[in-house]
Amino acid sequence: MSDPDGRDAPAPDPVLSARGLVKRFGRVTAIDGADFDLLPGEVLAVVGDNGAGKSSLIKALSGALTPDAGEVRVAGRPVRFHGPLDARRHGIETVYQDLALAPAQDVASNLFLGRERRRPGLLGRVFRLLDTRGMRAEAERVLDELGIGVRSTSQPVETLSGGQRQGVAVARAAAFGTRVVIMDEPTAALGVAESARVLDLIDRLRARGLPVVLISHNMPHVFDIADRVHVHRLGRRVAVVSPAERTMNEVVGLITGALRVGADGALEEVRDAVRTGVTRTGGGTAE
Amino acid sequence: MGRRGPLGRSGRGVAVLLAGALAVVGAACTSQRTATPGVGGKADGRTRIGLVTKTDSNPFFVALREAAKARAAADGAELVALAGKFDGDNDGQVAALENLVQQGVDAILVTPNNSSGILGAIRHARDRGILVVALDTETSPRDAVDATFATDNVEAGRSQGRYVRAALAERDPRLLMLDGTPGGTVDEQRHRGFLDGFGLGENDPRVLGRQPTNGDQSRAQQAMENLLQRANGVNAVYTLNEPAARGAHSALQARGVAGQVVVGSVDGGCQGVRDVREGRYAVTVMQFPRRMAEEGVRAAVEFTRTGTRPSGFVDTGSAVVTDRPVPGVDSRDTAWALANCWG
C-alpha cells in the first residue's frame, strides 16, 4: 500500500474512507490505487486536472461504479456497493454533475424519486396510493430550510433556472443524506450569483453537521468553502492540504505535478512533470 | 402570467390546428359535393348509396368505384365511397358500414374482405331496411346480403384451366400454382375452378408446387423463383391475378424457359391485356368490375324508386382473352379486350 502523503493523520475516525481503489476500463486505468478520507463535519474538496480520475473515484464512493480492487469503508466498516442504492442505504447521497433529475416531473416528485412515500393504512398498502400531499409538504419544508426558492413544489423541474435545479438536487441529497453528501461540480454550470447560493447551501449542510465532498475545478470556490483539499493526480491521491496553510498556486502545482509532497511533508518542485492524465498502460499498476 | 404554461398554449394550438385541418377537409368535401350536384337531404328523394371496397388502392376497386360514381351521377344518386385499409381489414369495413348506416344511406354496395367477418354489421344495416348488395366477393352464407353481383370465380378459374390444358396439347402437364392470400374466398374459388377445368385433382402429383403471393408481383416472382428451383420441366402455371402472372413471367424469363411454359391468369386489367398481347403470358380471363358497379347502383336506385330488392347471385360474366385461340375454348382477342379492360 503506498500512501505517499498520509500526513499528520487527524484524530477523529473518517466517516467515509477508501484504500487502494483500482478501476480499469479496458487499457485505461481510471483509478490507480487511490485512497480517500472524509472526516466528520468537514467540507472536503477534491481537485485534480481533467482526466485525473476524480469522477471515477466519486462514482466508486457513491456506488455508481464498482472498483476492481481496494476497499471502501463507511464509519470504519468495510462495504461493497453494487449500485447507487447501496450507497444511499448507508446514508451517502450524491448530487451528480448532470443532477439526475427527471425534468418533466415536479419538484416534489424529484425530491422523492426512487423512494416515494405511500399513504398509511390500506390505501398505501393495498392500493399503493402515494402520499402526494405529504411529500409536497416535506419537500417545501426541506427547500425552505435550505433557503431554496422555487415557486411551487408542484412545478416541473424543467421550468426552473439552473441554480434552482441545483438547489433541488442538493435538497434531495440533504433530505436523505444522513452521513455524507457528495457534490460533483455543483457550480460548473452556474453564474456568479447562483454559485454563491450553492456555496451558501454547502455551508448550511456543514452547519447541520453533515460532511460534504465537493468536486470542483473552481479554486476560489474551493478555497472559500473547503476545510481540507484532496488533490487527485494520475488516478490517485497525491496530497491532502489545508487551504489555510497553502496557496492556490501551490495547489495548482500539486494538480499539474509541478510540485509534490516530500517525505517531510513539505512541498518540493518536480522538474520533468508534464503529463497529468490518467496512466495509459498495458500492464496496469495495481499494487 | 408565467403559470399560463405551454400546456395551455398547446391545447389552444391543437384546437386551432384541428379546426384548420377540418377546414381543409371541408373544402375537399364541398368540391366532392359539387361533383355530384344537387345533393340535399333525404327529402328530395335522391338515392343515397354507400360503397365499401376492400381497399382504395387496387386498380380493380378504383375502376369499380369510378364506375359506381359515374353511374350514380348519371342517375342523380349520391354516393359515398369508403374502403378498408388493406386486404383483411374487417374492422375498418365494419366501421365503414356502421357509419354509412348512421348517415342514413338507402343502399350499401360492399366487397367484403372476409366472407364472414362483417356479417354482424351487414345484418345491422339490413335490419334498418337498407339494401345490401355484395359486389365482386360473396358472403358466406350467400343470403347474408340481398344479392351478389360478381364474377363467378369458379367459372373464371375453370376457363383459365381449360385454356391452359388445351394449349399444352399433347404434353403431359407439369403445373405450378401461384395463389393469393391464404383463406381468401376468391382465391379458393379460382384455384378450385382452375383444377377442375384443367382436369387435375388437388393432390395430383403433376401439381408440382403451390405458393401464396398475396396477389403481389414481387412476391409472386420470388415464389416462382423458389418453386422453379425445386421443380423441373414445368410447362403450366396458374396465377390468381395478373400481377402474380407478371411476377411468374419475370422468373420464367430469367430461367430462359418462358417460351415453354403456358401461364394463365384472371382479371382483365388493361395492363394484363397488354401483357397478353405482348406474349408475357398466354391467357387472362377478364372480369367486369364496371358492370358490377353499374348493376349495383342501378339496383339501388330501383330499390328506392320501387322498393324492389334484387336477390340471388348475379354473374357479371367473364371472358377468355388471348391472341392464340385454342379449339374448344371461346375467346376474345386483345384488340377487343383493350377496349373493354379496366384500370
Next chain:
Amino acid sequence: MTTTALRRTGVGEFVLRTPAVGPTIALVVAVALFSLTTDTFLDVDNLSLVVQQSLVVGTLALGQTLVILTGGIDLANAAACVLGTLLMARLVADGVAAPLALLAGIAVVVAVGATTGGVVTALGLPPFIVTLGVLAIVTAASRIYAGGQSFPVTDGLLGLLGTRQYLFGQIELTIGMGVALGMYLLLWYSLTRTAWGRHVYAVGNDSEAARLSGIHVRRTLLSVYVVAGLVYGVAAWQALGRVPNADPNAFQTGNLDSVTAVVLGGTSLFGGRGSVLGTLVGALIVAVLRSGLTQAGIDNLYQDVATGVLVIAAVAVDRFARRRQR
C-alpha cells in the same frame, strides 16, 4: 411571491398541468363541428357507435402509451393481438373450453410482451428494432397457426365484450366499453398515483437520471412490457367482440393506428410526457373524424388526409410547446 404562489395549486393549475387538455379541446371542437354540419352525427346511437369503433385501437393504444412513455415504441402490438384472437378462436373451435381458450390467448400475448421486454432490457437493444423483429415473427406465427384460414367466433364468452346493453332503454353500451374504461382508469391511477407510475415516467424522461436516483430501470421497463402485453391480450378479446372472426390478416396497420392515437393524445414520442387519458381522447378523435366525415359524405381517401394532418399538427404542437419551455 414565493410563498403565495406555493399555496396556489388549484383547479387552474390542474387543468394547465394535465397533458390531455389540448386533445380534449380538439375532440370537443371536432364533435361540435360535425354536430353542426351534419344531421346525423349528434345522436346517442352514433356516439355510442363511435366509442365502439375506437375500442380495439383504443385498447392497443393504451398499451402503446405505456411503452412510449418509457421512450420506446411497440410495432408488434397489433400483431400480438391478432395472434391472441386466433388462439382464442381456434382453441374453442378445437373444443377447448372457452374460458381456458380466452386465458391461453391472453397469456400468449403477455408472453410476447414479456419476451419483447426481456430482449429490450437484457440486451439493451432499441425497442423499435426489437419490436420490428417481433412483428415479423408474430405475424408469421399467426399465419402458420391459422393455416390460411380465418376462424368465425360463435362462442358467447369470446364475443362477450361486444354484447350490447341498453341504459335507460336508450343508450347503447357494450361490455367492452366498460372493460376499456376500467383499464384506462386503472392505468391512469397506476401511472399518476403510485411509485411505479412515477418510475415509468422517470425512466422515459431520462433513464440514466432514473438509475442514479435509485430506480430499478430494467425492472420498471420489463414491467411496462408485461403490462402492455396484458392490455394487448384484452384488446384481442375486444377485437372478437367487435368482429366475431379471427383473421390472420386483420389489424395490419393496428400498430401505427395505435401510435396515431397516442400522439393525438398528446403523449410525446420522446418519452416521459403524456397521459393515458390523452390517448383515450386521441383514439376517440380518430373514430369521430372517420364517423363525422362519413356523415358529411366525404370519401375515405380524404378522411385519411384529415387524420394525417392532425397527427403532424399534434407532434408539431408537442415540439413547439417543449421549445417554449427552454
